[in-house]
Amino acid sequence: MNDVAKVIQLHDIQVEARPRPPARRWPEHPQGEAPGQVTSLTERLAAAEPPAPQSLSDLVRGAIGKQIGKTAEFARRRLTGDYQVDEFGFDEHLLESVLLPALRPMSELWFRAEVSGMANIPEAGGALIVANHAGTVPLDGLMLQLAIHDRHPKQRALRLLAADLIFETPVLGSLARKAGHTLACREDAERLLRAGELTGVFPEGFKGVGKQYADRYKLQRFGRGGFVAAAVRTGVPIIPCSIVGSEEIYPKLADIKPLARLLGLPYFPVTPLFPHLGPLGALPLPSKWYIEFGTPIPTTGYEPEAADDPMTMFEVTDQVRETIQSTLYKLLTKRRNPFTG
8 A cells, every 4th residue: 555645734723822831941960960060952952851750650651652653654554565475474563563572461460481502593594493282272382473472682573384284274364374383294395494583393293292191391293304304405404492381381191092083183172271261261270380491402414315315314303302202301300290390
């Protein structure tokens, strides 16, 4: 949309004259200023501290005013088309203005996520983050994306490779595209990595996110190593990531398979709160989260042809899997309670 703003000349507007307020008098010699030294009004205003709120109502009014300003700026950019969407449908303006702010209270107040190893994520260039997957509902991908954006010095956007089911779901599929995610296929993965994007993958897939609570923190099979082949072909490092806390948000106790087949879902979970508590059962339990990024595993030592060697890909895949599993066990030994940490 190309809107043309209407310009109103100031000299065409007649303003009723009003008495001027008395001029504010500045001290002749402010503290620290020698007599005769001239200090500009701009410098004094910059040095002056803003007045502190006098009451709770002042704080509320200030917060509401800031939110109104942010909403107005967001609406202006959307209406004027002052934002960009890449070839995958990634809308960074929507991600930073709407989607991530909506997730932030859950991460900071509900899950109280602690993040370590952020220095292992490069400030620029492509890299492939490989993480364990769990939780019945895949909130771990969203929390991972938020953690990298908020904790990384360059606030990098994580582009997740997701299952086809996500993009086939109405509304959810469109939001996933706008958040920067794409299909978990070799072609899209390599395009993102070659473009220098930070890309994330959960090799366990539905086997990991839908496993029983009794199998928590036991990594499932990592597929055929397609993510390793993509990293080798593009020459980017692989960064293992271990997430503790996601297993406890929806403890899966059973699976109603006939209902899952009827709805076209990989599973229909039974948790301590769902489905017998209805919508209330969709509330995740407030587990304490730990996210740790491990030392990058370089792939530059391999020739691109090595991506077609099943044994080589299996060895690297197994190395990544063992790194994530051992880190999970390390984090679990430090955790005293799933909910208090």
